[in-house]
Amino acid sequence: MNALNVAEYVQTLGLQARQAAARMARADAATRNRALTRLAALLRHSAAPLAEANGRDLERAAAAGLPAPLQDRLKLTPTVIETVAQGCEQLAAMPDIVGEVTSLRQQPSGIRVGQMRVPIGVFGMVFESRPNVTVEAASLSIKSGNAAILRGGSEAIESNKALARLVQQALREAGLPEDAVQLVQTTDREAVGQLIAMPTYVDLVIPRGGKGLIERISREAKVPVIKHLDGNCHTYVDDPVDLEMAVRVTDNAKTQKYSPCNASEGLLVARGVAPAFLPRMGAVFAAKGVEMRCDAQAKAILQAVPGAQLKDATEQDWYEEYLAPIISIKVVAGVDEAIAHINRYSSHHTDAILTRDHLHAQRFLREVDSASVMVNASTRFADGFEYGLGAEIGISTDKFHARGPVGIEGLTSLKWVVLGQGEVRG
């Protein structure tokens, strides 16, 4: 396709999605849930064709010399397929929120006023590598009564096409329009430019991938974007604190996995507990090979820890999302300095306080300006499943519309409903 044809093709997808969205908004919950359980069954019974399509992507990836971790993420193993199938069934079992009306309150004029939860309409999703996102996005879209246009990474195109075929079959068999979930079938980059710039057909774009992709889409989009830029999360160890708990939770927040956005990248320690806490914590990090980038006070204490890999932190370190066995460490005077540091350097994703002091906990919860604020828990919990949302289409670091983990509710909006008996305005 040339650029003009690509633009026309994506516009056609948009028109079809808009038409399908109107039918999805009218469909009842039972029908939408039937499509989800049907999709789960189709996924389980399509091991062979999925493996075949995925194999072609993997061959191409190997031939192109894609790094091993990226090749891993491309794999549609039986475990991955079973996980997404179960995800569809869990969504089907969740309560339906579309059409829900909040309490209708009587106003002085006599009218009753409330709000109804309704689908957004059409959303576009732009994502990289992992083909299971195709099913996750499709199932969330179906559950929330929207239509979706999915644009996956070129390296997973064959797997995504095979999965999208199953999604459309499930929609058809449930009596829903198959255009309710469409995959962009070309890998042309121009398609993304068109998808994010047609407000007539697309109400919302959700990019999921590297920072470069998200920045490009935020800059160029002509429609609202739910964006997740980066996760520079902090754990603050307050005074007083249960030291054993603080070590266990901080360890989990940093080392349980290094790559997730909700891993802690910065550790702040109250001066009063630093001499007791840091040597124990430093020993754990030393044993796990975690490099510590310290301010002068933290370094002075940690130098006594055998095997500790210490570096002097630079100003840039306080901003850094390492996604690696590296952590920045700073000793602070107390909760005030901790809150000020976090509000200055954090990416407003997730920040936690570990404390026994109730007032400090309340102040931290109220004053830290992040999507998730936690007391005595690992930042690794910031996740749609752990929050009980049933599923997650992304984690928003914006303050608008959806903040933090975004589930079905983030794909809906509230419209006002007014019921009268012929009232007029005086």
Add this chain to the structure above:
Amino acid sequence: MNALNVAEYVQTLGLQARQAAARMARADAATRNRALTRLAALLRHSAAPLAEANGRDLERAAAAGLPAPLQDRLKLTPTVIETVAQGCEQLAAMPDIVGEVTSLRQQPSGIRVGQMRVPIGVFGMVFESRPNVTVEAASLSIKSGNAAILRGGSEAIESNKALARLVQQALREAGLPEDAVQLVQTTDREAVGQLIAMPTYVDLVIPRGGKGLIERISREAKVPVIKHLDGNCHTYVDDPVDLEMAVRVTDNAKTQKYSPCNASEGLLVARGVAPAFLPRMGAVFAAKGVEMRCDAQAKAILQAVPGAQLKDATEQDWYEEYLAPIISIKVVAGVDEAIAHINRYSSHHTDAILTRDHLHAQRFLREVDSASVMVNASTRFADGFEYGLGAEIGISTDKFHARGPVGIEGLTSLKWVVLGQGEVRG
């Protein structure tokens, strides 16, 4: 000021607002309410200086030959001042929503998860002519714990300065930072360009004024915009309907005032009731000098009405927001065609069905994709005060974050709160 100085000046306002916002978020409800009641008192006791400042704006407006309706909107009459003073007191009396936490739900991991309502931070407001907006925006900002930067129209600069001085005095006397509400003191257009393009300092922009202003800001803003573009609202008279009620409500929706965005610009009539309804409705419109732009069927019926000003509707008429004694009229087959017409041509602001049929009412509520959907009530009710929001900073025609009338809640966001007892992720 030259352009460089204007940019620097507005950045300084931004920095000051950001610092004040942190203090406003920490302030308790009683302190914020005290600032509001103090502001009401100051307004009532400042009749002379306000009249003097307003007089200078009015003189300049007269000298510049501003049209009479615009000169009227500039006037700070004692009635206007009393109204905004009462608005401040009403806001002070309303429940505080900042810091409110929804039910904390226990998750399988042991953590408890809820959401806390928090101020957005800093918002910029760009508005035209009416100086009372200065007080309305300031009081909503104080109530919601935000900081605001206000940029009013150049024609009201003296009035706005006098009002902003009272707002800052009230803040100071309540022990709050006076930078929590700042007025841009220059009328240089460059100031708006800077205000909407500094995401470090401003979290949200709310334009209020003509379509040109709002389109420019939506196009150029680097931060989220709560925008209100236009109000092409519809009243659909269904079959069956109480004819007397339908005439009364439709009359109110169109003629109670012509200029508001929630006045009905389009009338749809079900074929079955058109012969009985349209002659009665047309007589009312004829008596009030309302021009009717009709499709062929409506015109055929209305031609019998003495004194009716009839024109043939063009395709463009279905899109039009007249804000004048003009209404478009179309006969439709029934509720399906009405919903389809509205979803195609409406500006998604407010649309109403007048009906006795319960199923039609339910379908209209669910399927019409507008910020407000009404049954048996005048579209003129779409308003923050009528909805019980206590105040209104604007009406959003977007689907995101805030939809329809925007009150205090629209100036807040929900962040996630997690309470644990040392839980870690497995």
